[in-house]
Amino acid sequence: MEMTTEENGLKKGPWTPEEDRMLVDCIQKHGHGSWKELPKLAGLNRCGKSCRLRWTNYLRPDIKRGAFTDEEERVIIDLHAELGNKWSVIASYLPGRTDNEIKNFWNTRLKKKLLRNGIDPDTHMPRTHLDTLLPVLPQLLSYNSSRNLTWEGIVRSQEDAARLAKVLLVGNILQLLNTGTTSVLPPVAMETFSPSLGSAQVTNRPPWDSHMMGLQLERFTQKPEFDALTCQPSFKDALRPVFQNTMETNNVMDINSNKFGESSNMYTDYEVPDLISASPVCLSTDQEPDNFISLAEFSNPPTTSEALEDILMDDEASNYYWKRVLE
DNA sequence: AACGTAGCCAACCGCCTACAC
DNA sequence: CGTGTAGGCGGTTGGCTACGT
Incomplete structure (x- = not known):
């Protein structure tokens, strides 16, 4: 590897084992009170900043090596x-x-x-439905076009579309309640809709990782009785029964607490699932990428997406809540 | 075998902040 | 209070490696 030298004569670039040894020896002898003085003390032709970086990022004895758990x-x-x-x-x-x-x-x-997994890494919120659906659109189209759709199939597709619209709307309502902004991805796996959509090999996951889901629900439950934006009674009353069970059974982080990280089990109370397979029919076990999780993992413990599925799959309940929501 | 590409990671760069003077 | 400097931090770069074509 080529060695680079700055105009001031100080060496840059990768450290040699010899330089490492000199740096470690010096710090063990004298400590690193002044990084500026350290290179001279160690006989290194490096700037103090470079020495500090090398020490803190690589040579420090307490550095933990290996893959992240x-x-x-x-x-x-x-x-x-x-x-x-x-x-x-x-x-x-x-x-x-x-x-x-x-x-x-x-x-x-x-x-x-x-x-x-459909999560925006910057916001930790679901990405927009367009972002999520576009990548799988060709698969959906090719799947449906590969079949000779009967009237029954066409009607079924219409039902799928209606279900999808419902999911998007629920997601938007939730996000509106939480952040005042809309645009959210469908929060349930595609197999929720029907086999006609579920067969697409799509990377699905719960809408938010469990932790964020906890925050969502926490915020959700702490909403004032009246929606701040509309000064109307909040949608939460209409939706609360749906989430009641989830809120009671899940451990959620107390966002009002400043004790973040103090709880010894706070990271074990929930799982951050990877991906779930879109369809057990489509993906055999040995085909599943390692970043997929099983549906069983997805559904335990219960999540908001399950609640959403309840809304969507139970027509009677669905009609009732949607009536409440839309009123 | 040669080449291209993507992933990974050590190291650097530039900015910000705290502190001494 | 203003200025200079050291240390710290986050963003970015560039080289190495593995893998695919």
């Missing part, structure tokens, strides 16, 4: 949802991991994983 992954996702790109703060919750390492892990893997 699932637990660490969950912590990072949840902390990022709370803190954003505060890598140094996030690193403080993960002993032995550096901010740089976490940042790289986030940018190269977690971000993509969340995107695949």
